Amino acid sequence: MAIGWHFLYEGAVKIFADWSSADYLNNTHGFLADFFQWLTVSPVRLEAVDFLNIVGLILVGLSLFFGLWSRQSSVCGALMLALYYFACPPFGISLVLDAHEGSVFVVDKLLVETVALVLLAFSREQGYGLDALVRKRKKRRTDDCLPEEVELHRPNTRREALKNLVSFPLLGGLGWGAWRTAKAYGMDVMSGATVQVNRIALRELKGELPKGRLGEDQLSRLILGGNLIGGWAHARDLIYAGSLFKAYNTEKKIYETLMLCEQAGINCINIGFPTIQVIAKYKKLTGSKIKVITQVGIREKSEDIYEDVTVATDNGMDIIQLQGNWCDWLARDGRLEVIRGLMERIRGHGLVAGMGAHTVDSLIICEENGIVPDYYMKTMHHDNYWSAHPRENRRPFEVDSERSKDHNMFHDNCFCPFPDRTVEFVNRVKVPVMGFKVLAAGAIHPADGFKWAFENGADFICVGMFDFQVVDDVNICIETLQKLENRKRGWYS
Numbered sequence: 001m002a003i004g005w006h007f008l009y010e011g012a013v014k015i016f017a018d019w020s021s022a023d024y025l026n027n028t029h030g031f032l033a034d035f036f037q038w039l040t041v042s043p044v045r046l047e048a049v050d051f052l053n054i055v056g057l058i059l060v061g062l063s064l065f066f067g068l069w070s071r072q073s074s075v076c077g078a079l080m081l082a083l084y085y086f087a088c089p090p091f092g093i094s095l096v097l098d099a100h101e102g103s104v105f106v107v108d109k110l111l112v113e114t115v116a117l118v119l120l121a122f123s124r125e126q127g128y129g130l131d132a133l134v135r136k137r138k139k140r141r142t143d144d145c146l147p148e149e150v151e152l153h154r155p156n157t158r159r160e161a162l163k164n165l166v167s168f169p170l171l172g173g174l175g176w177g178a179w180r181t182a183k184a185y186g187m188d189v190m191s192g193a194t195v196q197v198n199r200i201a202l203r204e205l206k207g208e209l210p211k212g213r214l215g216e217d218q219l220s221r222l223i224l225g226g227n228l229i230g231g232w233a234h235a236r237d238l239i240y241a242g243s244l245f246k247a248y249n250t251e252k253k254i255y256e257t258l259m260l261c262e263q264a265g266i267n268c269i270n271i272g273f274p275t276i277q278v279i280a281k282y283k284k285l286t287g288s289k290i291k292v293i294t295q296v297g298i299r300e301k302s303e304d305i306y307e308d309v310t311v312a313t314d315n316g317m318d319i320i321q322l323q324g325n326w327c328d329w330l331a332r333d334g335r336l337e338v339i340r341g342l343m344e345r346i347r348g349h350g351l352v353a354g355m356g357a358h359t360v361d362s363l364i365i366c367e368e369n370g371i372v373p374d375y376y377m378k379t380m381h382h383d384n385y386w387s388a389h390p391r392e393n394r395r396p397f398e399v400d401s402e403r404s405k406d407h408n409m410f411h412d413n414c415f416c417p418f419p420d421r422t423v424e425f426v427n428r429v430k431v432p433v434m435g436f437k438v439l440a441a442g443a444i445h446p447a448d449g450f451k452w453a454f455e456n457g458a459d460f461i462c463v464g465m466f467d468f469q470v471v472d473d474v475n476i477c478i479e480t481l482q483k484l485e486n487r488k489r490g491w492y493s
Helices: 002-016 022-026 033-038 043-066 070-087 093-097 109-122 129-143 157-164 167-185 241-248 251-264 273-286 307-314 324-332 336-348 360-368 419-426 446-455 467-482
Strands: 211-214 217-220 222-225 268-271 291-296 319-322 352-357 375-379 433-436 460-463
Touching (some): 002 043, 002 070, 002 109, 022 033, 070 109, 217 222, 217 268, 268 273, 307 336, 319 336, 336 352, 336 360, 352 360, 360 375, 360 419, 375 419, 446 460
Parallel strands (some): 222 268, 222 460, 268 291, 352 375, 375 433, 433 460
Antiparallel strands (some): 211 217
16 A cells, blocks of 8 residues: 555656656666667657556556555556666666665665565465455355355454455545645655755855845845756857756756755745746755746737746746847847836736846946846856957947857957946946946856856856756855955845
C-alpha cells in the first residue's frame, strides 16, 4: 500500500503540473541513455511516453493501494521502476553526472522498491485488500458445501472484510491531506526529481543581502537576470553560446539555481516574456515566494496590442515593465502614445510599471513628453574593457536594431553606449533605477561592475548568474554596498 501511494501520488501530480518527460529523458545517463533520448526526438513518441507513464503510475498505484490484482501490478510496477532506475543508474558515469540522494552507490530507493515488488509478486502471500475479499468470497462458496460442524469454525468474515477495506478510508485521509497542502502552498514537491541546493556554497555567505522597496515589495538589491535561464546569450561572435546555455540550464538546473538564489538572499528575478511559464511552474511546484518582474512587448498584429500585460497578470507576475528594445524602437519611431498606453494598462492591473531601455535617449524622450514610469531599468556599465565598441562609431538606438547587423555600426558587446549621459540621467531622476547588463555580458568583473553601477546611482542591479556564481555574486554585492563611498545620488527605494 505504501508503494502504491507513491505511484498514485506521482501520477496524479504529473497531471495537475502539466508535466512532460522531455527534460528528464534528455538528461539521462548510462547505457540506455541513447534509447531514452531517442524517445524525445519525435513529438508523437514523447506524447505517448508521457501518457503511458502517467496512466501506468496511476493504475499501478490504485491496484497496489487497494490490493486488486496486486501480483500483476507488482510485476508492472517493478518493470516501471527498473526503467527509472536505469535512466540514471547510481553507478558508473551517472553517479558523477547525476548524483542524488547522498550520491548512493547502486542501492537507491528505486532499487529498494523494485526488490520489494518482486518479492510481493513471487511470495506465497495470499493477497490483501480487494484480492483478499475476493479470495474469501470464493472460499465461502466452497465452505457452504462442508458439514455443519466444520462451518462453525469459519472465521468472522465481517471483521475480515473491514480489515481488508482499511485502504479506502486511508486513501481518503492521505488524499485529503495532499489536496489541502496543494491548495495552501501549491504543489508541495517536484514529482520525479530530486533537486539539491549547494549547501556547501551557502555556508560561505558573508552576511545578509540588503533590500530596497519597489512599490509595496521589499526586493534584494541584487536581482537575478533571466537571460541565462531563457537561453539568450550576448557572446560577441561565439555562435554556440546560446545553445550551450540552454543545454546547461535544464529545467532541473533552473530550479536548483532559483532555490539557491532564494536561500542566498536573492528574492527577485527579472525575466523575458517567453520564460513566464517556466517560472510560473516553478512557483506552483515549490510554493516559492520569489518576486517576478517580467518584460513585455507590443503585439502589433493582435487586436489588443497590450495582450502581453494580460498574459503576465494572469500568470501571477508581480511587476511588469516595457522591454528595453521595445522602448528603444517605440521612442525612436515617435510612438510615444503606445508607451503611455502600456504604462496605463499595467497600472490599471494594480501593478508597478517599469520602463527598460538600452539607449538613454529613449528615457529622455519619454520624460520630456511626461511619460514617467514607477521605475527605470537601464543598461549601466562603463566602457573600459578591450572589446567595447569604439566610441566614435556609437549611435543612439543601435542596440537590438536592424542596423546593429552592420559590424561597423554596432558590436554585440556594448549595451550602455553612452555611460556618461546615462549617469547624468540616473542621478537627476526621482524614481528607483535598476541597472542591468552591469557586467557588459561578462566582459567586466562583478567587483568592478557592481561598484560602478551602485556608485553611479543604481538602486538595484539585475545580473544573470549560473548556479555556481550565485554565492560569489551575493558576497561581492554585500561587500560593495558595505564599502560604498562615492555614491552621490540618494536611495530611491
